Amino acid sequence: MDKTIIPNMGTQKVMNYSVAILTAIHCIISIADNDIYRDGEWANAQWLGQDIITLVIALPLLLISIRKGIEKNKEKWKILNCGVLLYFAYTYSFYVFVAKLTYLYFFQASIFGLSLIGFVISCIGIFNHKCSFNLPSRNLKMIIVIYLSLIALMLSFIWLSDIIAHITNPAHKSDTPNGEAPLIIYTLDLAVIIPLMFTSAILLYQKTNWGYLLSGIILTKTSTLGFALMAMSLSMYLQDLNPDYFLIILWCIIGLIGTILTLLFLNKLKIKENTESNKEYKK
Template identity: 30%
Template sequence: MSWVQPDNRKDSTGLNTAIILSAICIPLMILQSTIGLTFSGSYAKDGAWGRAVWLGNDVVNLFIFTPLLLMAILLFKRGSAKGILFWLGVQALITYDYLYYPLAVAYDTYFLLYVAILGISFYSFIFGITGIDFSKYDKLIPGKKSAVIASGLMFTFALILGLMWTGLWVYYIFTGEEKQKGLAMISTFDFILIITPMVLSAFWLLKGQAIGYVLSTIMTLVCGFYCLILMAYTPFALHAHLPDAWTMLPIWVLLCALCFPALMILLKSRRSE
C-alpha cells in the first residue's frame, strides 16, 4: 500500500491531542481484555450468552484491535493523508467497540474502566476528525468506476443490515418473541451509527466529494473489522453449547466480505484514474 504525503492537517494541536489520547487507549485495552479473559468471574452476571459475546470481544480486542491501533498510530506519525485516515478509522472502530461495554455488560467492578476507554477513544476521534482538512483528500477520491464499485458494496452492506434488523422487528410484531438479547439497543446503534452513515458516505463518494471519501474509508474499516468481533462469538458459543452458535455467522462473514474490498479500493485510490 502506498501512502502519499500531502499537508492534510488543519489543526495540529487537535491532532496532537488526539494521538496522545489514542496512545493511552492501548494499555487500557490490554488491561481490560486481559482481565476479561483471565479472571474466572468475568461476565458471570451476563449469563452464558453474554459471557460468550464478551469473551469473543476481548480476544479480538487484545490480539487484533490493540495491535491494529498501534500500527495506525505509527502510520499517523508518518504524516501521510492515508495514514492519518487509517488511524481515524481504527479510532472510530475502538469507539464503537467500547460503546457496548459500559452499556451492555452487567454492572461490575470494571465499569469505570469501560467508561474510560470509551471516553478517551471518543474524544481522540473527535479531536482527530475535526483536526484534518477534508479538502486535502480531493486528490485521493477514486475514479468513477472504482467509486461505483465501492459505493455499491457499501449500499449492499447497509441494505442487508437494515433488512436484518427490520426483519427481526417484524418477527417480534407477529410473534412477541425477541430473537436476540439486547435487540433494541444493538439495532438502534446500528441504524443510527452504522447504516445511516454508511449510506450517506456512499452517496457523497458517488458525488465525488472529499467528505464522502473520508467517511467511506472510516465506515468500511469500522464495519469490516467489527465483523471479526461478531464472528468471534461463535467458538465461545460452541464451547458453551449455546443453540444459536452458528446462526448469525454467515451474515457476519458476508458483511465483512462486502467491506474489505471497498476499503482496499479506497485506500489504493488516486484521482488520476
C-alpha cells in the same frame, strides 16, 4: 485569513495511546478470566470473542495508525485511525450500557469516552486538512458503493423487521437470552452507522472529498466489527451455546470482503495537497 483549527498532534497521541493501554489491560484481564463478566454464559461467550478480536486485530491496527498516521502525518493512516477509534467507541458502548457492573467498568468507561472524543478530534483533523482525494479505479469505487449500500439495506431490513415484530406481536422474541429487543443495537445501527453508510456511498459515488474520507472510515469500522461478530459467534459455537450458523457465515463474508475492500481502497486512494508547490496526486 484561514482560521481552520487543526487538532494538536500531542493531544491526539495522548488520547490514542491511552485507549491502547487501557484496552490491552482490559482485554488481557477479561480473556484470562472470562467469568469476571456477570452477564450469563450466552453474553460472556460473546464478550470473549469480542475481546480476542479487539486485542489481536483492533489494538495492533490502532497502534500502527498512531505511528504512521499521527506521528508520521500520513493521511491514509489518519483515515484508518478514525475508523479504528469508531470501532472502539461502538464496541465499548455495549460494555458500558449493557453489561452488568464489574470493576472492569472503570476501564470500559474510560475506553469508550476517550475513543469517542478521539474519533471526533481525529475527524476534525482529517476533514479540515487541505487535501483533495481521488480513486482512479471506477470499478473499485462502484464495488465499494454497492457493498456499503447492501450492508446498510441488509441491517435496516433485519433490525426494522425485528422492531415491527416486537411492536405488532407481544409474544415475539429476539435472538437474545431473554428474548427482549436489543435496543442499543437498533439505536446505534439505525441512528448512526446505517445513515453513515448510506451517506458514504452517496458521497463516494459523487466523488466528493467527504465521500472518500467517510468511506475509508466506515470500511475500516465495518471490517473490524465483522471479524468481531464472527469471533463472538464462533465463541458461542465452541461453548455449545447454539449460535445462529447463518450469522457466522454472514459475518465471515462481511469481514473478509470488508477487509479486502479496505486494503484496496487505501492502497489505490490518491491524495493531492492543495498547495501551489504540490499539484500532483500522491499515494
